[in-house]
Amino acid sequence: MVEGVIPMRFPFSFRDGCILVVIATVSAFGLPLNLHAAAPMVKSQAPGYYRMMLGQFEITALCDGFVELDEKLLRNASDSEIDGLLARMFVGKPKMRTSVNAYLINTGAKLVVVDAGSGNALGAALGNLLPNLKAAGYHPAQVDAVLLTHLHPDHIAGLTDAAGKPVFPNAVVYLSKAENDYWLSTIDVEKAPPAFRQHLEMAVKLVRGVAAPYHASGKWKTFADGNQPVAGIKGLVIPGHTPGHTAYEITSDNQSLLVIGDVVHSMAVQFARPDVAVSFDVDPQQAVTARQALFKHAAQDNLLVAGMHIPFPGIGHIRADGKEAYAWVPVEYSPVPK
Numbered sequence: 007m008v009e010g011v012i013p014m015r016f017p018f019s020f021r022d023g024c025i026l027v028v029i030a031t032v033s034a035f036g037l038p039l040n041l042h043a044a045a046p047m048v049k050s051q052a053p054g055y056y057r058m059m060l061g062q063f064e065i066t067a068l069c070d071g072f073v074e075l076d077e078k079l080l081r082n083a084s085d086s087e088i089d090g091l092l093a094r095m096f097v098g099k100p101k102m103r104t105s106v107n108a109y110l111i112n113t114g115a116k117l118v119v120v121d122a123g124s125g126n127a128l129g130a131a132l133g134n135l136l137p138n139l140k141a142a143g144y145h146p147a148q149v150d151a152v153l154l155t156h157l158h159p160d161h162i163a164g165l166t167d168a169a170g171k172p173v174f175p176n177a178v179v180y181l182s183k184a185e186n187d188y189w190l191s192t193i194d195v196e197k198a199p200p201a202f203r204q205h206l207e208m209a210v211k212l213v214r215g216v217a218a219p220y221h222a223s224g225k226w227k228t229f230a231d232g233n234q235p236v237a238g239i240k241g242l243v244i245p246g247h248t249p250g251h252t253a254y255e256i257t258s259d260n261q262s263l264l265v266i267g268d269v270v271h272s273m274a275v276q277f278a279r280p281d282v283a284v285s286f287d288v289d290p291q292q293a294v295t296a297r298q299a300l301f302k303h304a305a306q307d308n309l310l311v312a313g314m315h316i317p318f319p320g321i322g323h324i325r326a327d328g329k330e331a332y333a334w335v336p337v338e339y340s341p342v343p344k
């Protein structure tokens with residue numbers, strides 16, 4: 007029988023009818039009616055990058071991964087206050103999943119990355135910056151400048167590979183003079199509390215190791231507070247978390263994005279309680295003061311901000327939410343980078 011010879015008279019063709027008979031027969035013997043095999047699960051994540059435009063600049067947030075921080079690292083609030091704030095935001099405890107982000111900026115003239123991620127220094131859940139940079143359409147050899155917020159391992163270990171070679175072979179690394187001087191000369195590991203000494207020794211060793219090949223080729227450069235290491239990107243030193251901790255103000259066509267580095271380690275706790283410090287802060291009180299001032303400024307001026315440890319992509323706004331308290335409002339995904 008040829009389909010279409012008897013148009014519109016029967017709801018099924020002869021072939022469909024035959025299939026139905028077969029199904030009815032098969033089901034009569036108790037076999038399943040579902041003719042489709044279940045699709046296998048993919049079990050891998052989507053590439054970790056998020057793209058937006060800032061005036062003429064293209065911004066790409068890069069996901070390095072996440073670290074599980076212990077809530078005991080948070081200071082200036084009771085355990086029950088911390089637990090309450092974490093539970094309210096559905097964040098696990100005692101281990102708080104904490105994003106590690108970096109930001110790639112294409113100014114049209116320069117390709118710049120702010121922070122270099124963890125490389126292979128901090129375990130399997132981190133060190134995804136490079137694959138995500140490539141998934142985002144770039145290659146590390148294209149990067150002209152790496153701007154560092156500070157010299158903690160999750161921000162710099164990705165500067166070199168397992169063999170100690172530069173991951174960004176054509177880039178100049180820029181950091182504030184204060185941060186450079188602290189880690190490469192003034193830090194005195196012997197004066198650190200015994201509990202932190204070993205950790206600090208490892209951190210200093212890592213700093214010197216990743217800096218060495220860039221130093222050797224004259225590509226490790228410092229800048230003073232308020233200078234622009236790259237046109238359109240100003241470094242603003244906000245000491246506290248580390249002595250030369252630096253935010254970067256990126257501006258194009260009167261649009262700005264403020265990359266705030268490690269001003270926030272816990273989205274769930276520190277927006278509601280900016281007075282909560284973290285054990286990694288070199289000067290906790292100074293870090294608290296810096297965070298309070300930055301949140302106030304960002305909320306009053308509707309600043310777009312990006313944070314290295316705010317849930318990926320870590321870009322959004324800060325709004326006032328009561329006295330001395332704030333809330334985080336993340337950007338929304340768009341299939342068109344705007």
Ligand SMILES: [Zn+2]
Pocket residue numbers: 158160161268314315
């Ligand atoms: Zn960090």
